[in-house]
Amino acid sequence: MPGLDLLATFLEVYRTGSLSAAAERLGVSQPAVSGQVARLEERLGGPLFVRSGRGARPTERAVALAARVGVHVDGLRSALGTGDQGPGVGGLVRIGGAAELMSERVLPALAPLVARGLQVRAMLGLGDDLLAALAEGRLDVVVSSVRPRDAAVRATPLVDEEFLLVGPASLAHTVDQVRLAADPVPALAHLPLVAYAEDLPIVRRYWRSEFGRRPPNATSLVVPDLRAVLAAVAAGAGVSVLPRYLAAPALEAGRVVLLHEPQAAPLNTLYLAVARDAPPDPARAAVVDRLGEAAGRWTSL
Incomplete structure (x- = not known):
């Protein structure tokens, strides 16, 4: 398990979007921050940020890690008196x-x-x-x-929310990739849908945006919670459209796979x-x- 210092440094880079800004907040040098991030990336087995002249852009792995540890690290830093809590906020x-x-x-x-x-x-x-x-x-x-x-x-x-069409690997293998590129609606039509509501609000928007028509697919399961939708998809109940922030950890872990890569991802x-x-x-x-x-x-x- 990575130490508190490594995770705290990671969160500062994630939250500020910059190695130098994180170093300033932490009161250390930028090389020190870069070294801690590198050690954490080595421990986790993959990159957490894409460095550029505009800062450090988090990878999907970083987004998932921040969602898992952010509150806990903040709580520990507060309890230990090491966090930058700022003035009190009442109300x-x-x-x-x-x-x-x-x-x-x-x-x-x-x-x-x-x-x-x-x-x-x-x-x-x-x-x-x-x-x-x-x-x-x-x-x-x-x-x-x-x-x-x-x-x-x-x-x-x-x-903006970015939406992804995802499914279990077992169903992804049944999609003809050549047909998907040429005529996606019939190529995907055999896949059962897992939906947030009976009128398929998220799925329908994706199909219309990307394919120009409503999905003809049968709906296998309806549940009004996107986390439950993701769990059902990962278990093999069907395919669905989910926001990236929710699907990213499952994609990273291989629990679901991406079924379609649009030129420009649908946004809301x-x-x-x-x-x-x-x-x-x-x-x-x-x-x-x-x-x-x-x-x-x-x-x-």
């Missing part, structure tokens, strides 16, 4: 979002604020329901995959929404700022 913020995104990205991103005293109450649900709760004053912040239409709600783009914008006429609130502002900073590191999901 209560009620935030809503999809269960999968809240679990994998939003709530971990807010953990440092909670460690500094912020109270958070999370509501999980569908975009339209959560935005209605925001407009009615029952929520303070919503991360929504639906663009708000209510004039009482102010929304700003937060980050997530919005950060607040009530337009809400009075100033430092706690809400801290949450909005924190999620904006985190989204800058995510680049896309």
Whole structure:
């Protein structure tokens, strides 16, 4: 198991997107940061970042690792008194979002604020329901995959979700690659679908975006939780379309495989929404700022 120092350095590079910025925050030299990242990559058996003149872009392995260890490392650093906690944050913020995104990205991103005293109450649900709760004053912040239409709600783009068509290797082997390149809809038509809802909202959007029509495939399983969709796909129940942030660890581990590689991956914008006429609130502002900073590191999901 990598030591706390290696993981803490990795998280600083991941969060700042830069070896030099991480070194500055940690109070060490850039070569020291680079050496620690290299040792961690050697321990894990693969690269965590792609270095360029614009910084350090995380690989899928890095995204998966940060999701697994971020909250725990922050908690340990706080308990040991080694974390940069910053000033206290008081108040209560009620935030809503999809269960999968809240679990994998939003709530971990807010953990440092909670460690500094912020109270958070999370509501999980569908975009339209959560935005209605925001407009009615029952929520303070919503991360929504639906663009708000209510004039009482102010929304700003937060980050783009990138969608992937994935399936188990056992079904991927049944796809004729030559036919897939020439005529993808019939090439994939024999594959059963695992879907989030009966009307196939995510799958249908992918088929229309990439193939120009609805999927003719039979639906084998419907479950309103994308984590359960992924588990069913990995177990062999069918194929599905999932956001990259959720599918990446399973792809890395070989539990699922990519079935189709579009020239430009289908994207869906997530919005950060607040009530337009809400009075100033430092706690809400801290949450909005924190999620904006985190989204800058995510680049896309």
